[in-house]
Each structure stands twice: as C-alpha cells, then as structure tokens.
Amino acid sequence: MPELALLEEIVESVRPLLGQGKVADYIPALAQVDANKLGIAVTTADGVTIGAGDYLEPFSIQSISKVFSLTLALMLYEEDEIWSRVGKEPSGHSFNSLVQVELEKGVPRNPFINAGALIIADLLQSRLGAPKHRMLEIVRGLSENHRVGYDKVVAASEYQHSARNAAIAYLMKSFGNFNNDVDTVLHSYFHYCSLRMSCADLSRTMFYLANSGKSLAGKQLISPVQTRQLNALLATSGLYDGAGEFAYRVGMPGKSGVGGGIIAVIPGDMSVCVWSPELDPNGNSLAGTAILEALSQTLGRSIF
Amino acid sequence: MPELALLEEIVESVRPLLGQGKVADYIPALAQVDANKLGIAVTTADGVTIGAGDYLEPFSIQSISKVFSLTLALMLYEEDEIWSRVGKEPSGHSFNSLVQVELEKGVPRNPFINAGALIIADLLQSRLGAPKHRMLEIVRGLSENHRVGYDKVVAASEYQHSARNAAIAYLMKSFGNFNNDVDTVLHSYFHYCSLRMSCADLSRTMFYLANSGKSLAGKQLISPVQTRQLNALLATSGLYDGAGEFAYRVGMPGKSGVGGGIIAVIPGDMSVCVWSPELDPNGNSLAGTAILEALSQTLGRSIF
C-alpha cells in the first residue's frame, strides 16, 4: 500500500504538467477554479484514507456523480429494468453526442455518457420521492462528511446551459425511452453533477467499489457480483472517449468529471481520487491521469 | 485454481445452449464445422494445462491471431511507431466498418478491429522477410506444438472473399496509412487468421499474458508493462462490439474469433481458451462466453 511520502512525491513529480491542459469553461462557475490545484487521496483496504496536495479541498464532481446514480439505480431496480433502457458498451462517440442515440433508436450505449446518465436520472426520478435529497443523504453517509452539499450556483448555471442535454432527453423521449418530465429530470441531474466533494470525500465514498460492495461503515450497498459488474463498466466506458488509453496507462476502473476529478479503484486493494482542473482533449484531468499512471507504475499495481 | 472436475461440470452445464447461436458461414470452410463442439483448456500459474470437452481438437483461430500479430509488432517496433498508426480506443462500430476509418482519416480505433489488424499486418510485412513463416515459428514455440499450421483451404477461401478487407486497406492507403502492397498484406493476414489450434494450444500460447510477458518456456516476449498494456487493450476492445458485456459478465481481458474460440486471462493466475462454433449477434462464441462466465462466477475470480 502506498505511503504518504510516495503520494507527496508523485504529486510533485506531475506538477510540471500544469499549464498543458485546459480548464472546462462551458459555464462560468467552472471556469473560475484555480488551475493549479492538485491532489490525491487513497483509501486502503483497511479503511484508512491518506492524501497529498489539495486533497481536502472540495471541487465540483460533475460526471463522477454518474457512478452514484448508477449505484443507486442498482439498489432500486432489477437488472433488466436498467439494462433494457441503457447498454453496457463503449460508445466510440463524444460524451454528449446524439448521433448514436438516434441511430440506435433512443437506447444510449452506456450509463456514463450523458444520454445514459439521463436515463438513470429518469429511473431515479420515477422511484424516489425526493431524489436530490436522497442522493445527498447517501453521499454524505458514504463519505462520512455531512458538509457535502450541492453547489446551487453551478447547478443553476448548468441548467441555463442545458440545451444539449435537453435535446438528448427529448430525443430519447421521442423513442419512448424517457418517462418523466424532461425539465424535472434535468433539474435533478444537474444537482447531482454540482456536488462539491474533496478527494478525501470521494476516495472514502468509492471505497465500496474496492470492497465488494461494502461501504466504509460496513453497509452492503450492492452485491459483490454487482460491484464487479460496475467496475467492469467503469473500465470499458468510464473515461469518455479515452477509456482505452486510460486502461492502457493506468489500468484501473475509473470515472472522470470535467471538474478535473477522477476516481479509480483496484478491487480488493484501494480506492483513489485525484484532482487537477486542467483537462486533456478527451475531457479527462491531464495531471490527474498522470498521477494515477505514476501510482500504478510505482506500486506495480493495476487490474491487469 | 480450477479442478478438472469443475471444468467438466461447467462444460456440461452450458451444453444446453447449443443451438441458440449461429455458425459463421461467410466462407464455406468455416460453415462446415460441427456446431456441437465444446471445449475449454486452462493453463494455471504453475504452467500446467488441463482441459475438458473438445479441448484437444484444432479449430480455425481467426481473429485470435490478432493478439499474436500485435505481440509480434510490440517485439519489433517502438511504441510510437505502432500507436501513431492505430488507436487504443473501443470503436463503437462493427469490426469491419469503414465509417469510422473514413471519419477519422485512415487511423483505425484499435488493433483488434479489422482495420487495425491490417495496420499491424502492414507493419509486420515491412519488417519481416517472411512474416508467415515467422508467425508460424512463434506460435509453434509458444504452444509447444510443432504440428500447428495454416489451413490453406481457409486462407484461400478468405482471400476469395476479401473485398471488404481490401476496401478497408485501400481506404487507409488513400490516407497514407498503408505502406505495402494491399494484396500481399491481405495474403499474410488471411494466413494468420487461418491458423488451426486447439484450446490446449491456445491456452498454452497465451500463458505470457497471465505471466507478465514470459512464455511457458520462460522466454520474456514482451515486458511486464507491455503485457499489462496489451491486457488493457483486450479488456476494452477484444470482443468486437460486445467488450462491455463481456467485461460485465466475465471480467477478463479476452479475444474472440469467428471460428468460435475465445482466449481470456486473469493476470497472475491463468490463461484460458474456450471453443464453441456458434456465435452470438456480436460475433462472439455464445456457449464459449457462457463457459467463461460460469468459470469466473464459480471461482469468484475476475480482474474486477
């Protein structure tokens, strides 16, 4: 297991990469983040979390929330109810593309592209009385941090720039694959994305992915088989159009967000979260990926 | 590690699936195979190979040969010389599609779809005096079976039905990403595909993927890092358009062929080969996938 000194060393070793990526700027609230932030937290098999750099500072988790949504859907629905509406395959298209959704008649390729995550949000909306409240409850529980909350400014700003996601939702609705009011679901969806959490929060929250579905507090969220399946989906589709490269370089199931965070796990071993706001052309944290690659190579650990 | 009895039990448990898939029939030589064949071979970390069913009977390995080609290319070329010409991402399109190759200006998504494998075959042609001979030599060595050979009837038949692959190669040539004579490379490519090997041969041959790059005979073919990378590519792109589903159900890096074979590995643990000629709609062995899924679930082992 990694020593604290190792984490600090790795953080410093990738710091020279800062300046090579590009902070997401499609909404003002994201564009204002300090581009020089850099952090990592690791939660090891014994439940201890260590970190280096800005690992205690909350950031906008964005698409990392898609892992929570899917987990929650797995807790609420039978397998078939989910996988009849969304696929399990890498998309080969941009995360917000409508092309494939149209060609494949309203069924998105996987739950981690926007179209698929909107299906999951639609499922949650159908079965939860107060989905935003329930999501917050779960995330606070898993992270063991009751100050985790939504960023209302980010959520509102996303909503104001929601035309593309609205287009995706309406397209699926036109194929009969969307059940709730589009606006209502978008509202929930953007709230999930606006969660503010630190690397420490996220590595603790994701511990169940490394621990056969059992949380830090010992609660069995999803079964060991479901956990393996979820990790498999993350490995093949978790990194937008860069899943292959990420598997090649890092070798861990993972999920990135445009806020610059990436979570990753080695099942049985540890959950990790890195953060650096500048993104590579695929929309994944540039220095964050480098931290994970260095960690994997230094420890000689990966799932492969 | 699996006992022989377990393998036999699993083989019998999936036998009822026979009849639900469809034997590849695009060339007569493949269409004639006995649809009821069913076999598995496992080579464990200590180098011992055990098997059940028709695991000693040779079959046409087809696209499984793409793993050998890429391995050979990794032995002959610098990383950049390969990855500047072919990508590392899942394609999201059919294995023989030209759409993406055109849209992405002649650079195929990964080395396991036809376009990518033709790039690899073009690389081998450029650097090997007698690529077919060399390939045979390597495969015979790795499988420790000197009777492994090409099936001239299959190779000739593939060549007669080569229009689609010729179209792919010429399209890449039009973008400047194909260096040798198209006919010559197709000739080599179809020979690689026509190799006849048994499950036992293949699980032995693939042992290096489970053994940090070192063959059964102890030869370091590729480095441990390269082996992890190759396994990562297999996990994200090895099963045509069914990689996500395969990861979800089986959880091992693998590669299928339309002859009905699938190889898979758990790094550090074992290499496996299954064979059943009937294919699912994605072109992967239907009962073969079920055998691997049962094996993974029974052993509680996967990379996830």
Added chain:
Amino acid sequence: MPELALLEEIVESVRPLLGQGKVADYIPALAQVDANKLGIAVTTADGVTIGAGDYLEPFSIQSISKVFSLTLALMLYEEDEIWSRVGKEPSGHSFNSLVQVELEKGVPRNPFINAGALIIADLLQSRLGAPKHRMLEIVRGLSENHRVGYDKVVAASEYQHSARNAAIAYLMKSFGNFNNDVDTVLHSYFHYCSLRMSCADLSRTMFYLANSGKSLAGKQLISPVQTRQLNALLATSGLYDGAGEFAYRVGMPGKSGVGGGIIAVIPGDMSVCVWSPELDPNGNSLAGTAILEALSQTLGRSIF
C-alpha cells in the same frame, strides 16, 4: 394547358394505386382520414383554377406550410440573415434526423427538413408580433378563401408528440442557432402544419411560384429572382429523401406533406396541387406523385 377532362381521366387512371401506400399514423388526428380521397387542382397562367376528384375538400397541409413560412421569411429578412442560419443543400438524411444537424454544428441543410423549418419558424417568431395570426392572414389572402383555418385538434396532437422536434430545436439552441423559447416556436410551427386547405386553395395559393412571385390578386410577394431561387430549393429539397426520384419522374419543383398533399409548379405555366393520403416509404403521397407524373407525361411538360 390541361383540360378538365384530362384531369378527370388522370385521377381515374391512378385510382387503382389506392391501397398500396400507408396513411400517416403518428398522431390519431391524421390516422383517421379517409384513405380513398384523391384530388387534383390546377391553376393556369391566366389565373383560372380547375380540378377533379376531391379537390375541394380541405385536408391537413402539414409540411407544405414550410413553403409559406420560407416565403414569409423572405419577405421579412435580408437573404444573409436567412442563409447564414440554414443551408440550401439536399440533406441525404431523413427529414427528422439529428445526425447531420450535430455533425454540421447546428446548421440544418435546407429549410424543408424539420430542423430547417424550425429555424424559419424561429425567424418568424423574432420579427412578427403574432406569427400565427399573420400566417393565417396571408394564406387566406393568397387562397382567396377566408374559411381557411388551423385545425386545433391536429395542432394540439402534434404538440403532444413533439419530443423529436423539441430535440432538434434544443440541439440547434445548444449550437447558438435558436433564439426564441423552444416551446413557443413549436407551438407556432405546429399551427402552421395544422392548416386545413383544399387542392383548389393550395394551387391558388401557390400561383405566385409559377408567376414570378406575383399572387393571383396581382400582389408581388417576392421578387422574380427570389421566386426562381425558391423553386430551385423546392426542386432539390422539397420531397424529403425522394427529391431525386420526384425530379426524375415528375420534373417539377414541389413540396409534399404527410397529410398526403403535394404542391408543384411549372414556372410560367401553372401551379398544381394533388391529394391522396396514402404515403410511399419516403413519406410522399403515393398516388399523388403518380397523378403528377401522368400530368407531366401527358402534357409533355416539365422544367426539364
């Protein structure tokens, strides 16, 4: 010029085709129409309208309204204000496809596919205080029939099934090519489509296309050059994905609607409207096209 007897003869000659097409059924209000309706009206250069069959019966004009919208936009805007937002080329894709709109960054191919017509509706919304009222005024004037009106049931039904068009509008909005509230524009758009007019009404209304832009009442709606340009766009893009076949068989600029109407013109000569609710696979009136083909061949007249 055609005699009344000829029109009646042609109508009878195509009657055997009834039963070979399919009435549009995506909304109940359209599905209920009598499939055996068949009519033609011709307005000749001297302004006289003659007709045969059910040429006095009003039907849902649907996409034929896209010609009115574009004409109105040409009256309200400078050329560049229109053609910077929508193209002039045949699309090669289905009339309600989002694929091309995404690939071409929110600029639809032409004003007669849904995406393009929504741009035109957005333009009208921006400049007209009461676009629905103004449209009605114009159409009543041109057809010289003050009973022409909107079908509220059809408009409401279209609006209830508006997900696909909403998706298209939001997609264009996401590229910055949609200025008004999506719902508001859809509301106007569906009203235009719901206009009920007879073949006689429509051939009179379209007279300006055959008369260098001047209406039956002698009003110059658009200039002679604009009229030629509008006819050119109808010839290349007016018949969904069947424009080439229509030009080949009929040889007149034209526009069809899923209500089974088709308008067509021979500039300088006549405007025509045919109606038969059953559609061919491209969504154009099957018997209606046959009537126009017979008319063109019997008169030996076409633009070619």
Added chain:
Amino acid sequence: MPELALLEEIVESVRPLLGQGKVADYIPALAQVDANKLGIAVTTADGVTIGAGDYLEPFSIQSISKVFSLTLALMLYEEDEIWSRVGKEPSGHSFNSLVQVELEKGVPRNPFINAGALIIADLLQSRLGAPKHRMLEIVRGLSENHRVGYDKVVAASEYQHSARNAAIAYLMKSFGNFNNDVDTVLHSYFHYCSLRMSCADLSRTMFYLANSGKSLAGKQLISPVQTRQLNALLATSGLYDGAGEFAYRVGMPGKSGVGGGIIAVIPGDMSVCVWSPELDPNGNSLAGTAILEALSQTLGRSIF
C-alpha cells in the same frame, strides 16, 4: 439567345474572381494547369456554337465524363438494370465518401458521385468489348472533333492515386454490387476522366441534353423522356455537395469536373460549357459558376 458580345462581357466581368479559388492538386498533371484560363461556349437551339475567352482550349474534363458514361449506359441497358444498382437521390455526403455506401449496403446514392460512376463504369465494362475505344468514338462524334483524346499522363497519374476509388469499388464488391475486376474498371474509369476537350467541344457534345436527346448531327441518342430524366438527375445531384446552391444561383441542370469545367443546359434552349480551373470548397469551378450565374441573370433564363 446570347450574343457573342454578351459572352465576352460576362467573361471579363468575372475575371476579378481569379485567385479566390484553388486549382485541384491531388495529381501533378492537374496542378500544373494555368489558373488564369477562363472560357465559355454556348450552343444554341439552332446548333450554332459561339464562345468567349479560352473556349477553344482543351482541358481535363474529369467528372463531366460521368454524363457520357451514364448516357452510354442508358443506351445499352434497360432502366431497371441501372437503377437497381445505383440510386437517384442527392447524397448529402462528399463525392468520394464511403460512409453512405456502407450504411446503404453497397448501393450508391446517384451516378454522379464516384461510387455511382464506378457502378456505371462496371456496367459499361460488362457490355462493351472495348469500352475506352467506344467512349472515344462517341465523344468524337458528338463533339464533331476527331482530335478529342485521352490524356495518358493524367490517366496514369489518376491510376497511381487510385486508392480511394479502389476502396469504394471493393466496398461495393463486398456487397455484391460490382461484377468486373476492380483494376480493369478503374483503368477504364480513369481514362474517361482524362478526356481532353474544350468548352466548344463540350457544349456541342452536350447539345442532346438541350435537344430532347438528339445530337447536333441529328442522331437520337436517348429518348426525350430519358433526356428529361437525365437533366433531372443533373439538377439534383450534378454539382457534388453544391447542387442546391447551384440550382439557387444558376438554375440549370449541370455537371462539374475538378478540371474546372462545368456543363449546363436549358432544355429547348441551349447547352453551355464554362471553364476556369480554380475550384470553390465544394470542388466546383468558382469563376465558372459565376459566369453561369451571370448568364442566367442577364438572359433572365433558367429552368425555374
């Protein structure tokens, strides 16, 4: 009908556009042409040809030859034998794209994109003993110029850069829609494209399109109906991805070539050929289109 003085005036009026386009440079033989050439020839209904500028200088007709090929096919085959293998619709894709050919299972959209023209060349190959010789014979007869010939350098150079067209032909072959040896057909195809003709030659040759199928010498090549149909296809698909714009600006059925030539007709009135080597982004002669537009506007003549 246009006076000689008018043609000369129009040529001079567009000369300032020279320098704004780009000479085709994908083969050296085309790149070397003098970019300042500019010419027009008109053959009027009475069979007289007049011209201005460089209208007597031969140039590489390139895709204009696709009109000859299709005409020859119409003379040799029943309608169904042609239109079962190639469509009549605008493509909406680039002239040398494989995307649509793959998605539509080997049937090209129309006979004027490369894929469609290769189908026509395949048809000619099947029925003519010496297609290159026969084509030359016909073109010499129609142009009444027995010095018209193939440019061997251009044909050879095209053949050396034939990978893209080979890919298209092999793709259609893989769908069973190509009957002859690919190389042989490409050889003929590139010869047709390499014909060297002047504006005067081409306007004379194309006279039959304006004259109900009858050549200058009074020979009925194709029927009046077939001529109307051919003109209809030219109007909707003759100008690559710029057919709509060309119809809008010029209003005549036409066909362009990357050598900078464009032929166009007003049925019953005249056939025209213009030449200026610099192309617009759609691959159509920039100044050539402007000449035709000016001619159409000055005469107040178009098919619309």
